[in-house]
Amino acid sequence: MALTRTVIVAGAGIGGLTASLTLAAQGFRVVVLEKAERLEEAGAGIQLSPNASRILVELGLNEPLARRAVTPESVNILSTRAGGEIARMPLGRAAEFRAGAPYWVIHRADLQAALEAAVNDHPDIDLRLGCQFEDVTKHAKGLTVVQRRGNARQEELAVALIGADGIWSSVRGHLFPDVQPQFSGLIAWRGTLDATALPREYTAPRVQLWMGPDAHLVAYPISAGRQLNVVAIVSGTWNRPGWSAPGDINEIKGAFATARWPATARMLIGAVDGWRKWALFTLPDIGRWSEGAVTLLGDAAHAMLPFAAQGAGMAIEDAAVLAKALADCTGENTAGIPAGLKRYAEMRRERVLKVQRMARQQGRIYHLSGPLAIARDLAIRAIGPQRMLARQDWIYDWRA
Numbered sequence: 001m002a003l004t005r006t007v008i009v010a011g012a013g014i015g016g017l018t019a020s021l022t023l024a025a026q027g028f029r030v031v032v033l034e035k036a037e038r039l040e041e042a043g044a045g046i047q048l049s050p051n052a053s054r055i056l057v058e059l060g061l062n063e064p065l066a067r068r069a070v071t072p073e074s075v076n077i078l079s080t081r082a083g084g085e086i087a088r089m090p091l092g093r094a095a096e097f098r099a100g101a102p103y104w105v106i107h108r109a110d111l112q113a114a115l116e117a118a119v120n121d122h123p124d125i126d127l128r129l130g131c132q133f134e135d136v137t138k139h140a141k142g143l144t145v146v147q148r149r150g151n152a153r154q155e156e157l158a159v160a161l162i163g164a165d166g167i168w169s170s171v172r173g174h175l176f177p178d179v180q181p182q183f184s185g186l187i188a189w190r191g192t193l194d195a196t197a198l199p200r201e202y203t204a205p206r207v208q209l210w211m212g213p214d215a216h217l218v219a220y221p222i223s224a225g226r227q228l229n230v231v232a233i234v235s236g237t238w239n240r241p242g243w244s245a246p247g248d249i250n251e252i253k254g255a256f257a258t259a260r261w262p263a264t265a266r267m268l269i270g271a272v273d274g275w276r277k278w279a280l281f282t283l284p285d286i287g288r289w290s291e292g293a294v295t296l297l298g299d300a301a302h303a304m305l306p307f308a309a310q311g312a313g314m315a316i317e318d319a320a321v322l323a324k325a326l327a328d329c330t331g332e333n334t335a336g337i338p339a340g341l342k343r344y345a346e347m348r349r350e351r352v353l354k355v356q357r358m359a360r361q362q363g364r365i366y367h368l369s370g371p372l373a374i375a376r377d378l379a380i381r382a383i384g385p386q387r388m389l390a391r392q393d394w395i396y397d398w399r400a
Contacts, residue, residue: 004029004142004157004158004159005027005028005029005159005334006028006029006030006031006156006157006158006159007023007028007029007030007158007159007161007162007326008030008031008032008033008143008145008147008156008158008160008161008162009023009030009031009032009033009161009162009164010033010132010133010161010162010163010164010165010169010170010171011032011034011163011164011165011166011169011298011300012033012034012036012039012116012129013112013164013165013166013298013299014046014108014111014112014115014298014312014315014316015164015297015298015299015312015315015319016032016034016164016165016297017032017112017115017116017119018055018056018059018115018315018316018319018320019162019164019318019319019322019323020032020119020122020127021059021118021119021122021125022055022059022319022320022322022323023162023319023323023326024122024125025059025323026323026324026326026327028159028326029124029125029126030124030125031125031126031128031156031158032125032126032127032128033128033131033132033133033147034127034128034129034130034131035130035131035132036130037129038129039112039113039129040109044107044108044190044192044229044231044276045105045106045107045192045220045222045229045231046105046106046107046108046312047103047104047105047207047220047309048065048069048103048104048105048106048111048312048316049095049099049103049309049310049313049392049395049396050095050099050101050102050103050397051101051313051317051395051396051397051398051399052312052313052316052317053102053103053104054099054100054101055316055317055320056316057101057102059118060118061114061115064113064114064117065104065106065110065111065114066102066104067224068106068107068110068223068224069102069105069106069110069222069224070104070105070106070205070220070221070222070224070225071091071092071096071102071103071104071105071205072091072092072103072105072205072207072220072221073090073091073092073204073206074088074089074090074091074092074206074207075088075089075091075206075207075208075209076206076207076208076209077089077209077211077380078208078209078210078211078262078265079210079211079212079373079376079377080210080211080212080213080260080261080265081212081260081369081373081374081377082377083262084262086377086380086381087380087381087385087388088385089385089388089389089392090385090386090389091103091206091207091389092205095389095392095396098389098390098393098396098397099393099396100397103396105207105220105221105229106222107222107223107229110222110223128147128149130149130150131147131148131149132147132148132149132170133145133146133147133161133163133165133170133171134146134147134148134153134170136161136171138292138293142157142158142159142160142293142334143157143158143160143161143293143294144156144157144158145157145158145161158293159293159329159334159337160293160294160295160326160337160341161294161295162294162295162296162297162322163175163294163295163296163297164296164297164298164300164315165300166298166299166300166303167181167281167283167299167300167303168181169296169299169300171294171296171300172286172296172300172301174294175291175294179283179284181241181281181282181283181303182281182282182283182284183279183280183281184279184280184281184282184305185235185236185237186234186279186280186305186363187233187234187235187236187238187277187278187279188231188232188233188278188279188306189231189232189233189234189247189252189276189277190230190231190232190275190276190277190278191230191272191273191274191275191276192227192228192229192230192272193227193228193230193268193271193272194226194227194228195221195225195226195227197271198228198271201264202219202228202264202267202268203221203225203228205221205225206220207219207220208220209366210261210262210265211365211366211367211368211373211376212260212367212369213260213368213369213373214235214367214369215232215233215234215255215367216232216233216366216367217230217231217232217233217256217268217269218230218231218232218233219231219268228268230268230269230272231306232252232269233280233307233366234252238277238279239279239281240279241279242278242279243278244276244277244278245276245277245278246274246275246276246277247275247276247277248275249270249272252269252277253266253269253270256269280305280306281303282303282305282356283299283303283304285349285356286301288342288345289301289344289345289348289349290338290341290342292338292341293337293338293341294341295322295344295345297315297318297319297322298311298314298315299311299315301318301345301352302314302352302353302356304355304356305356305359305360305363307359307360307362307363307366308355308358308359308362308395310355310395313395314352317348317351317398318344318348320400321344321347321348321400322341322344325340325341325344325347326340326341326344328340351398355395
């Protein structure tokens with residue numbers, strides 16, 4: 001009989017919390033280690049396309065998420081070169097009909113709160129806040145995972161360790177110390193607005209994407225439509241690690257001050273009261289994510305640029321595939337866990353690399369100028385709305 005059925009997950013972000021729920025559903029006891037004293041996401045939105053929302057719905061989260069999410073009717077693509085909208089990709093019922101699951105935009109804090117509530121309600125999940133992963137050793141009985149809370153150090157036996165602790169992952173540092181995040185040369189600025197203070201043209205249920213020379217802007221409603229999430233991407237050299245440094249409003253207003261940016265875009269930039277910024281880092285393809293009974297998930301394995309709106313989606317997919325790969329490894333069969341983790345990584349790598357490439361390519365396309373921007377706008381117009389949506393099937397219609 002196995003001495004333990006405990007899997008330890010390092011990190012209580014979206015990927016780590018989702019993984020704890022999918023693993024518990026397979027019969028594992030899950031311990032989630034999170035160094036933060038409480039879970040609180042910075043004020044920003046997130047897009048959950050059907051490939052991700054399907055998994056969350058299957059975990060029983062439809063009601064709390066649907067109550068807080070917005071289902072956008074479309075992605076409206078605007079070009080500063082053309083002076084306005086050049087295309088509109090349908091979402092809403094059209095996307096749900098094609099993929100069988102909703103397309104949601106939601107505040108990150110709302111998503112994290114729903115996941116945390118489900119985790120806290122599950123008898124086989126132990127969420128430990130203010131407790132961080134420190135070390136792991138392998139032995140005949142499995143793994144001994146060292147964790148620290150303040151000055152107290154604790155050892156715990158586990159059958160597997162999942163590093164879901166983000167791009168600056170401590171677990172990855174233990175497995176692959178030579179792998180380091182790479183600065184992309186891009187900086188993301190994010191903020192929110194009270195939607196009631198804006199005309200409907202700014203707050204309609206849609207994702208608005210403005211493309212311009214060396215920058216782009218995305219806006220969409222969150223918090224059941226009460227707020228508008230705004231994200232601006234610009235080039236720069238500031239590259240401090242972290243997710244949420246204060247941003248100087250004059251700096252970001254200056255980046256969008258030229259007349260080539262539509263008044264709507266400049267108004268949104270100026271209306272945000274409290275900008276936060278973060279430098280965009282990515283990870284190179286590290287080849288393998290697992291070593292024995294230890295593996296990586298989400299940004300710890302494959303941090304990518306946000307220009308495909310799939311960073312969280314890929315972590316959620318990882319969680320679903322990970323649990324299925326370990327489905328036969330409970331009870332007395334825990335000896336199969338290393339092979340299951342290797343299989344999980346092999347199943348995920350090709351898809352994740354494809355999404356990473358698409359995100360990089362779309363970022364370059366968004367920032368074109370001159371004749372290349374003209375060609376881009378003409379090509380986007382020529383695709384047409386239905387073909388544009390159909391081109392997303394390989395992402396949206398994915399199933400674990």
